[in-house]
Amino acid sequence: MKNAPSIDDQVEMYRKMIACRRVEEAFGTLSKEGRTRGPIHRCDGQEAVGIGATAMLTDEDYITSTHRGHAHYIGKGVDIYGISAEILGRKTGLCGGRAGHMLIADPAKGMIGGNAIVGAGIPAATGMALSNQILKNGRVAMTLFGDGSSQTGIWHESMNMAALWKLPVVFVLEHNEYGLTVHSDRQGSTKDISERAASYGIPTEIVDGNDALAVYRAVSTMVERARRGEGPGFVECKTYRWEGFSTSDMGGYQDPEVIAEWKKRDPIKIAYDQLVGEVGAEKLDQIERDTSADVRDAIERALADPLPEFEICNYTAPYSGEVH
Amino acid sequence: MKNAPSIDDQVEMYRKMIACRRVEEAFGTLSKEGRTRGPIHRCDGQEAVGIGATAMLTDEDYITSTHRGHAHYIGKGVDIYGISAEILGRKTGLCGGRAGHMLIADPAKGMIGGNAIVGAGIPAATGMALSNQILKNGRVAMTLFGDGSSQTGIWHESMNMAALWKLPVVFVLEHNEYGLTVHSDRQGSTKDISERAASYGIPTEIVDGNDALAVYRAVSTMVERARRGEGPGFVECKTYRWEGFSTSDMGGYQDPEVIAEWKKRDPIKIAYDQLVGEVGAEKLDQIERDTSADVRDAIERALADPLPEFEICNYTAPYSGEVH
Amino acid sequence: MAKLRYAEALNIALREEMTRDPSVFLFGEDIGTYGGVFKVSKGLLEEFGDQRVRDTPISEQALTAMAVSAAMTGTRPVLEIMYADFLPLSLDALVNQASIYEYIWKEKVQMPFVLRTQGGGGAGAGAQHSKALDVLVAHIPGLQVVAPVTPADARGLLKAAIRDPRPVIFLEHKLLYNMRGEVDLDSEGLVEIGKARTVQPGTDVSIFATSKMVIDAEKAAELLAKDGISAEVIDLRSLRPLDLGAIKASIAKTNHAVVVNEGWRFCGYAAELSATIMDHAFDELDAPVERVTLPDMPIPYSETLEASVLPNAEKIAAAAKKTLA
Amino acid sequence: MAKLRYAEALNIALREEMTRDPSVFLFGEDIGTYGGVFKVSKGLLEEFGDQRVRDTPISEQALTAMAVSAAMTGTRPVLEIMYADFLPLSLDALVNQASIYEYIWKEKVQMPFVLRTQGGGGAGAGAQHSKALDVLVAHIPGLQVVAPVTPADARGLLKAAIRDPRPVIFLEHKLLYNMRGEVDLDSEGLVEIGKARTVQPGTDVSIFATSKMVIDAEKAAELLAKDGISAEVIDLRSLRPLDLGAIKASIAKTNHAVVVNEGWRFCGYAAELSATIMDHAFDELDAPVERVTLPDMPIPYSETLEASVLPNAEKIAAAAKKTLA
Ligand SMILES: Cc1ncc(C[n+]2csc(CCOP(=O)(O)OP(=O)(O)O)c2C)c(N)n1
């Protein structure tokens, strides 16, 4: 089938979804135990978007992410030990503990980066696509962003320039129905945000965001177009946020029945069902066990790591010459 | 006909268009003679938009304008002597010479106001509509803005909130094909910007912006809806800029043939043709002579007025108590 | 007298003013159903309805512009911007709109709006959610900028801000919300904008501090007292207009000054305090004013790193000793 | 040696750097077909094509964010923001993005972009088109901020800025574009960022000025000379990093300082200069530093009014006399 991943790719996506789920659960627990600094923005139940959307990219391609980026990082191939150590503020973290849980980046993997200014990843990826176009390097930039961030002005400015200049950028909307605590119906006047993107002349597609395969297919069509120089694409992935805005969320505004309905459509279960006929339950179960153990080991290792020592940053000093 | 102005209203619109044209011509000349401070942003040929769109408003309704606002001011009933004295920086100007040619306001007439930050009038009117809705005062807010300003992020944020909250605001796009020196085709990816507004669920209409009657009809439908509490409307008025971006424009990028084509569709001529059967050439010619004389007198009076004397502004002082 | 949390005192002030004046309304992200991420507007949606307590989309730029124009047209908006780090998004509406209208339109308009936000570090919120950025707004003519530290001042200044005919930027701090203090709910409790508060009198050195730094300055004064140094701690409360009289009076007594602000040092608010003192009290000074601020670098996330950059009691005490040396 | 207009010198610098390095590209409003509203990019679209010289929509906020990220990914963008008054729209990309990435990402990225803009009054452009706002960017760690006054410095600093691995905010002034000066086109002419320039040596008082104010300071020095006062005029050129060595050396000679900046006074750039001098040269000062700035109010339009608020040679000379009194 056109734009379908190979079985090996699908298995790898499955493995990454398992890894991500274990990360979310582990940090949920650590946070409850007071062993993280600041809240954790979990993405349990949304793994298919970040992992399905990035699976066809190379390390040369760029992605920009958000405050809720674990699946994006893992999808892009960033090391889970490095991520975990960074979330925990360790010296061994990907950014030496300077960035923290919302701002992780791994330039070597083209993941630059997490962003806690809502919407800011959108023009960032658009600018990377501009670089790509000028350098004619065949790279694609992708930005993953939320329904809430789609109401920011930079969303509009970015859509317009991407469409106008046919930039190689792919917009992946992770529509989880909430922007912090307010339902998307009360944040935006348009149910399907991709309708707005279409009004810029950008090709759009709406997919089941809990089906990694569907996400992969739609996104890879857009990635291929972009790589061929045909301009941007926009994929709206419909999903749902299971675990509240963050671990500091006091709740009370999401309907437990709706959550329960969505949990029945667990993206990992959907991926399992799609694969089990091809590769068998045994292999999938083995992957689950191995991956879970790997994640547990990585996080334990990170927890044992030291905190960083402070050094003043010299290159931001306000005086030149002798004084730093 | 529904939403058609009365003949008297139409005659008044004709008078205001003549007045505006004389203002534009006079300031064009004054600027060339070095008798204005800073460039003048002329709106010759676009008068039908500002005057047609505001003719059904009362002094209680609000409008926000741009750097190219003469027709908007005059349409809203602002005094031409006060406008001229302000453009000339006189003590007798509407704002005592403090505001100047781009920032004129007349709160008593609901005109607040000119704005030289492109796009800034759009959320301003949206905020006024929010006030109106909360106060339930039945007032409507209108913003007149350009094709260039439609690419700013605040355009999008404003459309969304206006639609989401059904605010009593009417968006009037004065599409003159240029944002400063760049053609709209190279500033935006969507030919009819109202298509984008429609994607927010806002009712839209595209009209001939050189036909004041057509502008009036479309806009008054939206104003009535807004006043009834049915939410915002968007009217895209297609027109063209005859005289360059401003009097300091060095030109060279607009096609003289296109200008000539548009000049054949002079909004004043169109209004004349629509009215002459009803009221006769004599009356229209008389109006033209009288109005031209009025404008000439007003500007001459303003030219003879003194410049203001400086006084420090106390209420913006940074220290409290004894020091100001 | 009630012992209230800072967040509760703010909540009460909002309720009191909304009850008193139907033209007051609140808007901002997550302030309605959820009651605000710091719970300052808790219960107000239920009490005043969704016209006057409005959850908004994430659109700080237009929201701020709308606060300005709504204030010009008959209402008194109170806008919550969740983090001071997002003030750049509000800045065009502040510096190019709110700042200029009253003057350029010859006093024919006024803009009674309040922009509430909270800044500052110490919560591990990282480089994009920990900044003070107070100088960005304190620089702007036509704005008033206040930063209460006690619950009583929080209530009193918020009420005064809402009643003021001109824009007020109301700066809170994420570490203050849970601090408790006495609030006299039987009195109106209004606090005049532009008046500093003497936290503790002293004779050797004046410590002028803003926002949460006042707490650290108090602790520094305790440390200094152990070494026999008598520090006068002044909570400036109002960053603009600044209570120059209080500053001059204190320096006239102590002849030594330390200024403490949680923003960056270079071109930060502490620079203005230092320059103001130079302008108005140079002859009274026995030593240069010491600035205690964030160093000029991004705020790191990890606990060890963040603690190293934030001003604290030890750094303030050291600066006081330096100026006395 | 050629006698060139400031705008021409900038144009040459852009052409030289675009020729030298194919990763340099220009974007901004009206910079292509029209060559920029101040004609700085004249002829470059024709020479380098529309990929590398791009007219943009009016979208300052996203454009600045795009400059930051493009710079991280292999190109060297030079973005023109038409008026410094629009810097608030760029500010999130500067303070929350460009400022932090290199540090928080452990030096794994760099951002070699230049944001060119022009500020300042004197052209009757009104409250929204006349401001300096230089302090907004000078406050931000991770940015460099330069403001050349002569055509030679305009060329030399722009070339240095484009080659620099870190962000540079390049501040021009609308009244400088037509000023002429010698430029040696036979040499590279690079000017190091962070070095002040002594415009004229003197012994009685040091005048430190930024951007177009340097011209006024020179005139002030002439006025002062008539009264037998020898003023040393220093063009700071680089607002961040600031050449503290040059400041200290000059004050060591004169023991008196006047600082001149076209922004507002309160929390403005002149406040930092005053505070910096207090920090580093208090003992050398015989009198408080005098600040010459805009008063704290909006910039009015009419000629009589605008002229009253702008700093000028007379005000600078008066401040110098005051500090010597
Ligand atoms: C400019 C800005 N405004 C507000 C916030 C606070 N905030 C953080 S996440 C968030 C909601 C974002 O919603 P969405 O984009 O849908 O992402 P999700 O949390 O659902 O993944 C808000 C309002 C912020 N970080 N930045």
Ligand SMILES: Cc1ncc(C[n+]2csc(CCOP(=O)(O)OP(=O)(O)O)c2C)c(N)n1
């Ligand atoms: C935020 C901002 N960016 C840029 C400018 C410079 N500028 C003034 S008018 C203009 C073009 C506006 O185009 P449009 O909205 O179509 O209005 P028109 O001039 O055609 O009436 C530009 C770019 C500005 N004043 N404000």
Ligand SMILES: [Mg+2]
């Ligand atoms: Mg969401």
Ligand SMILES: [Mg+2]
């Ligand atoms: Mg236009």
